[in-house]
Amino acid sequence: MSTDAARPAVDPALWRTAFVLVLGTFMATIDTTIVSVALDVLADRFAVAVTDIHWVSTAYLLAVVTAVPASGWLADRFGGRRAWAAAIAVFLLASLLCALAWSLPSLIAFRVLQGAAGGLLPPLGQALLARAAGPDRVGRVISVVAVVPLLSPVLGPLAGGAILGAASWPWLFCVNIPVGAVALVLVRRCVPEGARGERGAPFDLRGAALLAPGLAALVCGLTELGHTGSAPLSAAAIALGASMLVAFVGHGLRTRGVPLIDPRLFTRPPFGVAAVALVVLGASVFGTMFLLPLYLQRAAGLTAWETGLLLAPQGVGAAAGSLWVSRVVHRVAARTLVLSGIVLVAAGTVVFTQLARGVPDALIAASLLVRGVGAAMIGAPVMTLAYRAVAPNGLPRAAGALSLLNTLGGSVGTAVLAVVLRTRFAARGPDAAAAFADAFWWVLASTVLAAVAATRLPRPRQRDRPGPLARPARRVDRRPPRPRKGARR
Numbered sequence: 001m002s003t004d005a006a007r008p009a010v011d012p013a014l015w016r017t018a019f020v021l022v023l024g025t026f027m028a029t030i031d032t033t034i035v036s037v038a039l040d041v042l043a044d045r046f047a048v049a050v051t052d053i054h055w056v057s058t059a060y061l062l063a064v065v066t067a068v069p070a071s072g073w074l075a076d077r078f079g080g081r082r083a084w085a086a087a088i089a090v091f092l093l094a095s096l097l098c099a100l101a102w103s104l105p106s107l108i109a110f111r112v113l114q115g116a117a118g119g120l121l122p123p124l125g126q127a128l129l130a131r132a133a134g135p136d137r138v139g140r141v142i143s144v145v146a147v148v149p150l151l152s153p154v155l156g157p158l159a160g161g162a163i164l165g166a167a168s169w170p171w172l173f174c175v176n177i178p179v180g181a182v183a184l185v186l187v188r189r190c191v192p193e194g195a196r197g198e199r200g201a202p203f204d205l206r207g208a209a210l211l212a213p214g215l216a217a218l219v220c221g222l223t224e225l226g227h228t229g230s231a232p233l234s235a236a237a238i239a240l241g242a243s244m245l246v247a248f249v250g251h252g253l254r255t256r257g258v259p260l261i262d263p264r265l266f267t268r269p270p271f272g273v274a275a276v277a278l279v280v281l282g283a284s285v286f287g288t289m290f291l292l293p294l295y296l297q298r299a300a301g302l303t304a305w306e307t308g309l310l311l312a313p314q315g316v317g318a319a320a321g322s323l324w325v326s327r328v329v330h331r332v333a334a335r336t337l338v339l340s341g342i343v344l345v346a347a348g349t350v351v352f353t354q355l356a357r358g359v360p361d362a363l364i365a366a367s368l369l370v371r372g373v374g375a376a377m378i379g380a381p382v383m384t385l386a387y388r389a390v391a392p393n394g395l396p397r398a399a400g401a402l403s404l405l406n407t408l409g410g411s412v413g414t415a416v417l418a419v420v421l422r423t424r425f426a427a428r429g430p431d432a433a434a435a436f437a438d439a440f441w442w443v444l445a446s447t448v449l450a451a452v453a454a455t456r457l458p459r460p461r462q463r464d465r466p467g468p469l470a471r472p473a474r475r476v477d478r479r480p481p482r483p484r485k486g487a488r489r
Helices: 012-030 036-046 055-078 080-099 104-145 147-166 176-190 205-227 231-254 263-267 271-299 304-328 334-357 361-388 392-428 432-454
Strands: none
Touching: 012 080, 012 104, 012 147, 012 176, 036 055, 036 104, 036 147, 055 080, 055 104, 055 205, 055 392, 080 104, 080 176, 104 147, 104 304, 104 361, 104 392, 147 271, 147 304, 147 361, 205 231, 205 392, 231 263, 263 271, 263 392, 271 304, 271 334, 271 361, 271 392, 271 432, 304 334, 304 361, 334 361, 334 432, 361 392, 392 432
């Protein structure tokens, strides 16, 4: 059997659906990092301290984390396409308000609104796309769509630096408006409405009162500990957040209704292992994109634009890896792809543990290229496994759970690395490169944990292996037998 014959066909209509839904994910994810290069500019514009301006990024991240759990209920109640279009509209309004902000408090408030809408877009889009593709084609389309979150940590600072080089800071937010307008025009024409799940299920108020504030307190405590080092207040916030999350798990297991995130979902293989892999992937990708730009600008002395260019190979590797994965995901075991991807990410990370010895820029770029390819080999196969194990009416809540854990992995991983970096700076003194190298050992350790989790992914059964990996069927000769010599005809 040929490879082309075994590959599930993806018609142009499905690619149009994927394109429209990618626009929403692109806006939401790139806004996480696009303002990172503008913090000094915003501090000067609003005449505030640099220690206060980081709330422009933190507020958006907290809003994203707290909004994601509600995406499943919104899709069940109002329909996935309608909820997605409403989130796009709110995101565009919030982007315009951010551009018109007159003070730091007003900008932070509008960023909260923007993050709340942006947090809904990736899970709603993934659920709609997974349903439109079906279990046979979801691997191919998800492998292309999943590259967007991998590109945002690279493209965000690069795009922000380019915009600030040509225009003023409000254009960091106005750039979203034409992209979102195109998405709103095309959504009804190109995106089919997803099936509604538990439409009559009431909103889980108790779960929301535990989960959203718990996530916010946990992330806020870790972030503040990394930025300011204020241990008592940060420890109290972390303890409060962790206790609320434990209480939510207990509520989710006891309630007779439909919880925002069902804890039992993670006990069903391979969903639980897939979730762990996505958490570690988010921590590794976003953690590296937090540490490396700081090293390149503070220790290596590069400008923001030079730093963005040096980080670009990771995006190139992620794009190339996603295109390759889309061609082989239907005929290579997900477990094989994920473990191979983790090996590549680990190999690319080893170089950064040697920063104290002086690593050439060319080697940094090559390592980022390898890491990008490896990350692309992890995300799409893991999500494909998870979505194939979920019924169509359960896709919105499953997508919300996976998106939440991926986002939480990125935010918590970044906050933990900020704490590690602060402690290593205190221990290393003036040797900044050594402090960054020490922090990257933690990134490498996270990839080892991901590899351990990935070994629990299911092995494919022989009959489930399509394409050239399956044993070819014995050829049956359907021609009538030749008459024996001398036999009567």
